[in-house]
Amino acid sequence: GNEYPEDLAALPPQIIIGAQYVQAAGVALGFKKKGAKNVAYTYTGDGGTSQGDFYEGINFAGAYQAPAIFVVQNNGYAISVPRAVQTAAPTLAQKGLAAGIPGIQVDGMDALAVYLVMSEARKYSVEGNGPVLIETLTYRFGPHTLSGDDPHRYRTADEEAEWEKKDPLVRLRTYLDEKGLWSEEQEEAYIEEVNEQINEAMKKTEQAPxxxxxxxxxxxxxxxxxxxxxxxxxxxxxxxx
Ligand SMILES: Cc1ncc(C[n+]2csc(CCOP(=O)(O)OP(=O)(O)O)c2C)c(N)n1
Ligand SMILES: [Mg+2]
Known part of the structure; x- marks a missing residue:
């Protein structure tokens, strides 16, 4: 049962780093008040956890036991600022402790592990146990944006090569190939299907008022x-x- 209350569907977008944590806490509280069997998901980078809204969001959701899943995609850098410089906390997952909510660290380069953790968190939250904070350990294969960020000014080629070996897409495909669950043809068909979905979504978005x-x-x-x-x-x- 994934009913999504109409009046929560029209929230405006925003681009303030971390502010989506507060919004997700609010949407989750809305779900709870309306008795909707649903979970509010939101994502931020490691950089987002250095922003006040991050703490407000997880604290509020914890205080109200709201069904929210907070994901931190920790790729080691906030643009150029290394994770270790952003916080003295050894992990970002442990920040959940102060909010009284479970914090889980997962290998973000392992699609199946992330799927498992997300499914478990959803089940936990939707059953009324409150929010969950998930830290995925991952990497950014490229610049933060295409407007002038050159990662080679703050990352070594050796480090990049190490992470490239862990590419989750390659790993999942290798896994499925070996199990005989995926083929070249299926991949091509799937890419075509997804490209169509993206084009449809782009068209719809461009036509939106x-x-x-x-x-x-x-x-x-x-x-x-x-x-x-x-x-x-x-x-x-x-x-x-
Ligand atoms: C409140 C706020 N402060 C600063 C910025 C500028 N800014 C945009 S992205 C970013 C870093 C975000 O780090 P992370 O989420 O780890 O992104 P990544 O570099 O990994 O892509 C900053 C500081 C912003 N958008 N909002
Ligand atoms: Mg980052």
Whole structure:
């Protein structure tokens, strides 16, 4: 049963690092209040765990025993800042301890291990046991973005070569090949199918109406306070113009 309450489906996107942790805690609390058998998932990088919102999100979800799965994709760097410089904590998973929620560290280069941990966490959360924090140990095969980040300024070629050996796609394919569960033809067909899905999604997204600032502000309170009403009216007037 994966019912998704309509009014939670229209939350606006945001790009503030870590802020999605607070939003996920809120969505999870919404699920709990509505009695929806669902779990709110969210992801951040290791860099996101250095941001205040990370702690607020896991703490709030823990306090309310909200069904949220918080995933940290720890690839060792926040753009160029090494993980060890970001925190004195030996692991990121252990940050769950302070929030009173389970923290699990998993080999993020092992797709089956990640699947197992995610499934178990979902079961735990959906059964009303509260949130889970999962740290996946992984790597970024490339720059943080294509706008000027050159990883060779902060990572060695030797380190990259070590991680490339652990490529989860190659490992999973080798595993499936050896079990006789996957073939070249299946892969080609699958790539075609997924490319179609991506093209469809791109088309749909490009056709979506542009979001408005006045709409963002509608999601903050059930009953919008007058001061916010004023701001909404101001933006709405600008958008009309
Ligand atoms: C609150 C906030 N501070 C800073 C930034 C700028 N910023 C964008 S990505 C990033 C690093 C994020 O690190 P991580 O999540 O580990 O990403 P990775 O480099 O592994 O891709 C920073 C500091 C931001 N978007 N939001
Ligand atoms: Mg990172």
């Amino acid at each position: 542009k979001q408005k600032v006045s709409e963002y502000l509608q999601n903050v309170f059930v009953e919008t306070p007058p001061t916010l009403e004023e701001q909404i009216a101001k933006f709405a007037a600008k958008e009309e113009a």
